[in-house]
Amino acid sequence: MLQIPNRFLSLLAVGMGLILIPSCDFMDKSAKTNQSVAEKKENLIFQESLGFNLEEQFQFCEEQLKKSAAGHTDYNTHPRLIESGDTHWEMPKNDVLVWTVGFYPGILWQMYDITHKEYWKEEALKRTLPLEPYKYNKEHHDIGFMMYCSYGQAYRLTGKKEYRDVLIQSAKSLITRFNPKVGTIKSWSNELHPQWKEHITIIDNMLNLELLFWASKETGDPVYRDIAVKHAETTMANHFRDDFSCYHVVEYDENTGAVRNKNTSQGYADESVWARGQAWAVYGYSMVYRETGDPKFLDFAKKVSERYIAGLPEDYIPYWDFSLTGKKGESRDASAAAIAASGLIELSSLVKTTELQKRYRAAADAILNSLASPAYSAKNVNDAFLLHSTGAKPQGNEIDVALIYADYYYLEALRRRKSLSEKS
Template identity: 80%
Template sequence: MTIFACQSNKGKQAEEKSKLIANQIFQEELEVDLQEEMEFCEEQLKKSVVVNSDYTTHPRLIELGEQHWKMPKNDVLLWTVGFYPGILWQMYDVTKNDYWKEEALKRTLPLEPYKFNKEHHDVGFMMYCSYGQAYRLTGKKEYKEVLIESANSLITRYNPKVGTIKSWSNELHPQWKQHITIIDNMLNLELLFWASKETGDPKYKDIAVKHAETTMKHHFRDDFSTYHVVEYDENTGKVRNKNTSQGFADESVWARGQAWALYGYTMVYRETGDKKFLDFALKVSDRFIAGLPKDHIPYWDFDLTGKEGEPRDASAAAIAASGLVELSSLLKDAKLKKKYCAAADGILNSLASSAYSARGVNDAFLLHSTGAKPQGNEIDVALVYADYYYLEALRRRKAMERSM
């Protein structure tokens, strides 16, 4: 039961408390020195590139009490392989130092075989966060070709009877028997929008838009919170089940899922200019913000906010901060622009604080992320994608600062 669905006095009190916290975050001002924080990120990267010199592996997490990244072997099933190269490309963008370009290339080029990945939807994360950054910053034709092939692989998972891209294979997730779509999939659509712009072929964008529309229709509750997993009948497109995999319960609000939705619909509006996606991004963002505790860093599931012993998820905060900065930049109304920028600033202030910064603790940027608590995995750790979106949020906020 969500705090908005509850009609008890306790539920009403929780809702009022959420409104007060939301009003507080909308008054925040940026306290972070963005340049200094990006310099801190660079110092952390200098440590990790020395340790992580096996380019057939990738940093994924740092356990509590450990100094260095755990380095699983690159694998087609590991959706996180593109984030560390993407961080290095972002640092090259920030500094213009060729050292970071060279380090990024060493870790990007081994991923090329994954352009043929048709095993799951995460070819978008894997290739657009790595090769996408590489192409953005170098314009090299060979990187473009890798990305187009990646987009071709991704659209093989599209089912026109359903109107979405299938996220996971049933062999690896046998509890679902047919067409599975998860909210995370929204971010893989960016690769498809890019492919239509680069090739002139509208098919990629058409699939991305249809996926976003179908997800908007079936993935969200009346309060604009998102389900994690929706299973469709692969032949009729009818919804079979709405569940969670990484949230607390099927009807709870998994924090990172809500962050994916916030970021995803903001991106879809940027790529389409369709106001319905902007309106939806605003509502989804408001629901994320309404679930935040006083320090603006969500518990791993919003339905567990304030419960003793439950971990936070800095990765959800970082994803949301980046999405909120972009959302603010796309708004024309000055009051709304300020409102969502303030929300991003409140999150960034907390992430950069001693409570969440990895400064002096380990080689990451951020502490206290939660990957998959129901499975007992990656609980209260540093996660590579938290760092990726944190650096992106800092870069976007700095660009906004320069444009003011």
Template identity: 60%
Template sequence: MKFNQTKLAVKKIKENKRKLLGAYVIGVILFCFSCKELKANNEIGLASAKELDTFNLESLIADCETQLEISVPKLTDLSKHPRLIETGKKEWKEVPNNRLVWTSGFYPGVLWYMYDISQNEKWKLEAIKRTEVFDSFKTITEHHDIGFMMFPAFGKGYELGGKKEYKDILLTSAGSLASRFNPQVGTIRSWSNKMHPRWKQHITIIDNMLNLELLFWAAKHGGDTKFYDIAVKHAETTMKNHFREDYTSWHVLEYDSITGAVLNRHTKQGYADNSRWSRGQAWGVYGYTMVYKETRDKKFLEFAQKITDKYLSLLPDDYVPCWDFDVANNPKEEKDASAAAVVASALLDLSEFVDNKKDQERYYDAALKMLESLGSDKYSGVGKTDSFLLHSTGAKSLGHEINVALIYADYYYIEALDRLKKIREKGKL
């Protein structure tokens, strides 16, 4: 009897061992499956995080400061400003700060943004020095680019550098720009017919949208209220006439100066009159995002989203467009990093303006993808040239500034980094 009890006990122990072993095996399987699932979930999470923020913002900012440490000591002639770096060259080609050169404000603007980011006084001192050499440009009425020239320099000096004494210069500049407004047409006249004899009457280019920022600023800081009205009217007229049904932009419109009728839709810097010049679309994205920022009129936000979504739909995998979307299928055609920089900066603002969370994340994500590409070895000038960025195309159709570094590409790039830094500091997205 005792033997049988012992036998039963041994049998029970064996059964318990089998059960324990089975439970252990099942546990291991479940654990492995859970680990695999957790790993998969983590990979999804990491992919999302990587997709949203794969690069180190502080590193990109440090790269910009390193580039300025190299270039600024070389740029000592205050009568000139850096415009481009030719393919194969390392140092900036400087051009005179004269009344007809639209890019003179971007270099001081770069310095103002570096000061804002770093709070290093040496960049402020350098920015002041580079800004104040062309205060006489406030009376320019020969063309529309006074906004491009004065606001990145004096406007950012006022906003970022606390230079309140720049106010009168900016107000005078706004008056000069407003003098080119034609109420019969409803836009500010771009260029001059003497400079561009192809067109005989009132010319307006899509680029002109960015000059409106000067007018909005002036209206808010003691200037004539008509500045605001002119800027809004220009934006409305351009929205009506300058875009195709698919929300892509023409570059140049010629209006009848008396009736305001559209006479021609052409290009100056795009591939063809009917092609989709990528930086032209970029100016539109930035311009209408800025107009909404200043007016809070939903029609401008809705339009900004439509033209932005169209722009994004045309991009290649690296989010840096070809210089014209209609030649993008040819791998020999050059890129335009300046367009990517302009849109990246605009998208960071747009991501904060839209109400829909999905759109917020979509625009923010797209901006980061653009900045990731621009900061990568493919597009970065670090270790190669004195610029932040490479591979911009200013005017291939005119035969110049092809696959080069451009000062305005660097300006909008550092503006985007500054905007991203501030978004992070606010804890958004």
């Protein structure tokens, strides 16, 4: 059974922006133990509230971007991470195998969208156009991250046909990795990940489906949408435990579609709950429901989101693996928090009841309040937006660092939150 974190039962945290007031039933320990999650939710009153000024946070992000843009003049590289104690981004070479190349241009496009300043459009183009050759990438599933975060933003904001053409070719490349016998897009190559012998799918792949939904709408060809839906359905069936936490990696028999193994590569253990993986699920299934309108995906988005919320510590920023929550010396993952916040804001706009709208918006606000606080903000520390992300701790990489995709989804979450405020 999912457990609502203890702080939800007694929290009056106006400063954090989330007010949760329990009924008297929660004062009874036995009642608390026996109540179902659904009953608990009925007894909670939510009030969403940001503890910071959105416009001031956009200004902060713009000032940080000015610093990083000045230092990023080799457009065949991209900002990836800032080690703890360092000031500036490490900038590895762009490469077909590097999944993070699209995030920095995507951040610049978002800043152009926020400010309408031609300067940011020009800076975004300088970093976007060198990625065009990757539209033919068939080596892995990350072409969605690489091209939709960059060229997708470019096309959304300019409407230029040449950017549309790049995206359509990217979608064509992505669907070559779909195995109809399995029902998913193959994520990783076995050459790079030899511990798995056959068809590998990771939970991260859910976000690449957005490129396919877009391609179907643009071209009128249902094949992209059909593959995206089938992938989401197969992942829903095989990637999740009974409590709606997810595995990172599922290996399938490439000829029969049978599940061979369920593993977790970037989390603590195969049966632990890797925080960023759960955040990908929150974001991914909310997006799939938005694109399909199929209620089964909305129901599933709510379930994986409840599992994510249930695992959060006191400050709403997860440990890199939920199974290590509270363990001394374990690092947090602000990137998971930013992804989940963006997904929860979208989910709040999709659910049907006012109660759930408030619930998910309040959860997102609590996360954003922490991310904007001095504990996680990179203000006066380095050139990023956020501190304290964890990329791949079991592999010894990117531990307690600034990560470019944390910044991308943080800025997206802020933009989505502003849009909600303007609609309400």
